[in-house]
Amino acid sequence: MLELKDVHAQYGAIVALRGVSIHVAEGDLVGLLGANGAGKTTTLLTIAGVIKPSRGEITFRGVSLAGLPPEMIVRKGIAMVPEGREIFPTLTVQQNLRLGAFIRRNRVEYRHDLEEMGELFPILGERMHQSAGTLSGGEQQQLAIARALMSRPRLLILDEPSLGLAPRLVDQVFRLIARLRREGMTILLVEQNVIQTLRIVDRAYLISMGQVEMSGTPEELKRHVDMESVYLGATVAARGGGQGRGAP
Amino acid sequence: MSMSLRLLRDRIPGASTVLMLVVMLLLIAAVTEALGSTVLSRFAIRMFIDMTLVLGLQMFMGNSNILWFPHVGFMGIGAYASVIFSMSPLQKILSLPELYPFLADVNLPFLPALLAGALVAAAVAAVIGLPLMRLSDFPAVIAGFAMLIVIHAVLTHWEALTNGPQTLFGVERRTYVMNSAIWACVFVAVAYWFKESKSGLQLRASRDDLVSTSSIGVNIVAVRWFALVLSAFAAGIAGGLFAHFITSFSPKAFFLRETFIILAMLVIGGPATVTGAVLGTVIVTIVYQTLRWVENTLNIEQVFAQPIAGLTDITLAVMLIGMLILRPAGIFERREIGWQALRALWPWTGADAAPEPAADPQVVRKAAETKQRR
Known part of the structure; x- marks a missing residue:
């Protein structure tokens, strides 16, 4: 349904994304994980049309989103819940x-x-x-x-919905997301809460330094990734494979 | 409350607000007519014209929260344009000798001329709004102020259309208590409808938060532009009514003094509500005209050795400053007059008379804090 192919993006001279490829299939609940500054929000803003990618391609239901203003992208059926619950008080x-x-x-x-x-x-x-x-x-x-x-x-994007909530409410929000998925909604969930996220998603991408470090089902990720290092923003978070560990 | 009223309230949420305001205005008009005093009717007509103007300003400024100066400029455009459409060819030879030939023979009845004049004002707003509506906050305010200067300069120097800085005279009197009151009522309904409409709601959302308004897919520039054109149309109607009431005027009538008065009316009443626009106009008119009468009487009677001046303007300015300190959202803040508000005042109603929480200043403060915490 949503496909990002080798997307690069930058803020002026600062490169924020260096080739992100993501695939969200219809009916899937996909997680996007990573530490602060890894490029999660930038990825969302490029999907939403707020930031124009400098390279790469974003398609939604087979149609390219290149050059569309944010309001047109909303009309195509992508709804985003921005970080920090921007409601109208x-x-x-x-x-x-x-x-x-x-x-x-x-x-x-x-x-x-x-x-x-x-x-x-x-x-x-x-x-x-x-x-x-x-x-x-x-x-x-x-x-x-x-x-x-x-x-x-058609696609719901949630940017850190658990941020700043009390633990009991965090559980509530995750239960709600799981329920929406069961009812057939396609969801891209961006989170720092790795444990909770891996409990409910079908697949997840681990982003670090503007690149997809690893992707797969929750089981695969749990097997290969040192979860604590994800929080700490290690450059190489994958276990084994001779790459060593980036975080203590 | 009876069952049928309850049904009406649920079906048309704003019906009670519009109904109460309209009944109040028509009552004022009827009493004025019945008393038959010339002085009083002049006060009332001036009030209804200002109210039309302030309701127009409320539609744009009240919903977008952009402090908007050029509004009386559009009033001026509506005034001159309506006169050009309504004046007889013979009178034009005297009053507007340099008028372009293709306009010299135009001679419409009052109502079409009034509407045509307002359409001209709306069309000008539509053109200048395209670049201006992209601006927000401080730049939008200053650009708007500059636009008022531009409109004033054009009115003052386009001699063919306006007779330049000199007074344009010989306009037929067409504005009376009843027709000015009806126009004010029309714009009470229009302003309320707009505020509750989809565009109005989107504009009010942009007042809360620009970024998330565009993130839910709202084209903010387009929504603002629509509100501006509607607001300029109301200003144009007010201008046409003014021209056919005062019958001789110059571009000075549409500049800083009038701008200050209508801003004071809207801000004192409460820019976020239609009720605030209406009652702010009533209150400021009463205060302003009473003070002017006091000032004139004192001067005519020569109570003081030298004539006093500026009492009226200073009092109004101090009122405005006091209001901004004590109750910055105006007398009516976010609450419209209606069944709800009346029931809250009525001590004998049942427990279901829950007041609207949005009007509670604490709530607004809490909302602001929530935003700051992030």
């Missing part, structure tokens, strides 16, 4: 959700989806007319995800 929960749905014009569908979000996220259902700024961090995260779902995306 002075608008109500319902207005936030309505903003997610504007790509579609069908009123009946909108009502239906709104009810569905109320069921999927009971807290939001109770607080439809409350301003979003009054929600707690975990509730705001749910709202950000719900808003993205209101556009009925």
Whole structure:
């Protein structure tokens, strides 16, 4: 469904991505793992059209996304939940959700989806007319995800949804993601929480220094990778194969 | 509350707000007509014209949070354009001797001329909005201010169309209490509809956060542009009403003083709401006209050895400063008048009269803190 081939990107002289290739198949939940500064968010921003790749190719459902502005990419069916839960605090929960749905014009569908979000996220259902700024961090995260779902995306991209949440809420968010996947949503999940992520994804990519260090099923990754070094941002995190270990 | 009212409220969420404001304005108009005082009707007409102008400003500035100076410039364009469309060819020979021949014979009835004048204002806004709407924050404000200077200079020097800096006279009086009140009511409904519409909501989202608004696929430039054109149309209508009320005017009428007054009206009332725009206009008009009357009376009666000047402007300015310190979001902040607000004031209603939390200043503060923490 989504295919990145040898994507390079840079901020001025600083090279952020040096040839990232990623494949997300329909119905898959794919994880993108890596330490701070590894290039995870840059990868997402290139998919979203905010950063133009200097080399390489991004295709979505067989069509190239090159040169499309962000709003057109959203219309193609890619919804992104940005890092830091960028909800609109002075608008109500319902207005936030309505903003997610504007790509579609069908009123009946909108009502239906709104009810569905109320069921999927009971807290939001109770607080439809409350301003979003009054929600707690975990509730705001749910709202950000719900808003993205209101556009009925073909692909949902989540950028560090567990960041800054209390442990109990982190569990809740991961359970929610797993549930969305079971219901057939294609998801690209960017995370630093390696343990939790590997529990729910079908496949994962490990990014380091702007390159894909390793990819595979959670079992394969667990077998080959020293998980602690992933957090520490080691240049070579793979175990064995004569490459040595980059982190103590 | 009766069942049918409840149903109406659920079906048309803003009906009660628009209804209450419209009833209030029509009541003011009816009482003014009944009293028959010339002075009072002049106050009322001026108030309804300013209200149309302020509602136009609310549509753009209130929803986008861009401090917007050129608004009265569009009022000026609407004023001159409507006069060119409405004035008889004979009067034009006297009032606008240098007018281009193809415009000299145009002679429309008042309503089409008014609408045509407003369309000219909207068209000018549509053109200059294309580059300007790409700007945000500080650059947008300064560019808007520069645009007011440009419009003023053009009105002052395009002698063929405006009679230059001299007064344009001989306009027929066409604006009265009732038609100016009806236009104010029309724009109450339009401003409310726009605020709650898809574009209005998108514009309000961009007020909260520009980056995430574009990340959900909103074309911010296009949404702002649409609001600007709508707002300039309202300003053009206000200009046409003004021209056919005052009957002789010069470009000076559409410059800094009027800009200050309408900004004070909107900011004091509360730019985020239609209620704020309407009641801010009413309050400032009452204060302003009362002070002017006091100032004039004192001067005519020669109470002081020398005539006093500036009392009105200074008081209004101090009011504005005080408001910004004490209640920066204006009297109405984010709350519209409506069933909800009335029920909150009404002590005998049941427990279901939950006040809208969005109006709570603490909430807004908490929201700001949440953003800062990230």
